[in-house]
Amino acid sequence: MVSHSRVSIVGAGAVGASLAYALMFKNICSEILIVDVSPDIVKAQVLDLADAASVSHTRIRGATPEEAGQTDIIVITAGAKQKDGEPRTKLIQRNFWVLKNVIGSMQPIRQDAVILMVSNPVDILTHIARKLSGLPANQVIGSGTYLDTTRLCVHLGEIFDVNPSSINAYVLGEHGDSQMIAWDAATIGGQRLTSFPEYQAIDKKAVSKIVSGKAMEIIRLKGATFYGIGACAADLVHTIILNKKVVHPVSVYVEKYGVTLSMPAKIGWEGIQHVYDVPLSKEEEERLQSSADALREIEQLY
Known part of the structure; x- marks a missing residue:
C-alpha cells in the first residue's frame, strides 16, 4: 500500500457502498472507513463488504466521524434526496444542514486531507464544504460532470x-x-x-x-x-x-x-x-x- 491511502466514506447508502466495493478491488487503500448516522447500516455494509474482502487486500471497518476527519481522503455521499415536487432550493437548504452536521462532527479535519463531494447538488455542496471545512479550494473537489x-x-x-x-x-x-x-x-x-x-x-x-x-x-x-x-x-x-x-x-x-x-x-x-x-x-x-x-x-x- 502507498501513503495517502486511508479513505473514509461518509454515507453508507447505495452510493457509498458501491464506491467502497469498487475501491476494494483496486487494492490501493490501506483502510476504508465507513461512517453513517445509522449504526445498523454501517454494521450491515461492513459485514457484507467484508465477505468481498476475501479477494481483496483492503481492510474495511465502521468508524466515527472524528476518525473520518483524520483520513487522507474524505468522500461524502451523505445527503437528503429530492422529494417529488420539491423545489431545488429547498433540497439545497436541507442538504446544507446535513453537510454542516457532517463536517462539524469530523472536526478537527486534517489540514492536508482531500474532501471529495459526491452528494447532490454537487456544485453547491462542494462550495459549501469548502467554506465549512476551511480547507484550501484545491483540496475540496466535487465529482461534478x-x-x-x-x-x-x-x-x-x-x-x-x-x-x-x-x-x-x-x-x-x-x-x-x-x-x-x-x-x-x-x-x-x-x-x-x-x-x-x-x-x-x-x-x-x-x-x-x-x-x-x-x-x-x-x-x-x-x-x-x-x-x-x-x-x-x-x-x-x-x-x-x-x-x-x-x-x-x-x-x-x-x-x-x-x-x-x-x-x-x-x-x-x-x-x-x-x-x-x-x-x-x-x-x-x-x-x-x-x-x-x-x-x-x-x-x-x-
Whole structure:
C-alpha cells in the first residue's frame, strides 16, 4: 500500500457502498472507513463488504466521524434526496444542514486531507464544504460532470465506432440543468470532432438530452443510480492516492468564473493541481457563463 491511502466514506447508502466495493478491488487503500448516522447500516455494509474482502487486500471497518476527519481522503455521499415536487432550493437548504452536521462532527479535519463531494447538488455542496471545512479550494473537489462526461464519451463512441477512451470530450459547468457540451474542443486521435463526416448528422440537442437525462431514466426504471457514480468516485480516489495527475472534469472553484463548477483539472495528492481553460466557441462560452451565473446566484446565499 502507498501513503495517502486511508479513505473514509461518509454515507453508507447505495452510493457509498458501491464506491467502497469498487475501491476494494483496486487494492490501493490501506483502510476504508465507513461512517453513517445509522449504526445498523454501517454494521450491515461492513459485514457484507467484508465477505468481498476475501479477494481483496483492503481492510474495511465502521468508524466515527472524528476518525473520518483524520483520513487522507474524505468522500461524502451523505445527503437528503429530492422529494417529488420539491423545489431545488429547498433540497439545497436541507442538504446544507446535513453537510454542516457532517463536517462539524469530523472536526478537527486534517489540514492536508482531500474532501471529495459526491452528494447532490454537487456544485453547491462542494462550495459549501469548502467554506465549512476551511480547507484550501484545491483540496475540496466535487465529482461534478465526470459521470456526465463518461456518458457522453460512451454515446459518441457508438456514433463514431471508436472506443470511448479514445474520445476527448467534456461536459462542463453545472452537474445539472445548465450543463453544456464543449463540442468545439472535442477530438478523436487529435482530430477535431467537427471535422468528421458523422459530426454533421449529430443532433446536438438530442445528445445533450440523452446525456443529462440518463440519470432520471435509471431512477425511473429502478429507483436510484449508484454503480456509475460509485465507479467514477472510486476512480477519482485512485487518481489522488497514486498521484496520477490525470485530467478529469470535476467540480472545483474556478477563479475565472468566481464560482464552483466543473472544468477539466489535473488531480493528484493535494487534490486539484491545475484547472485547464477549454477553447470554446462564442456560443459555448456564453452557455458556460450562463451556467456559472446560475450557480453563483445560489452559492452567494451560502
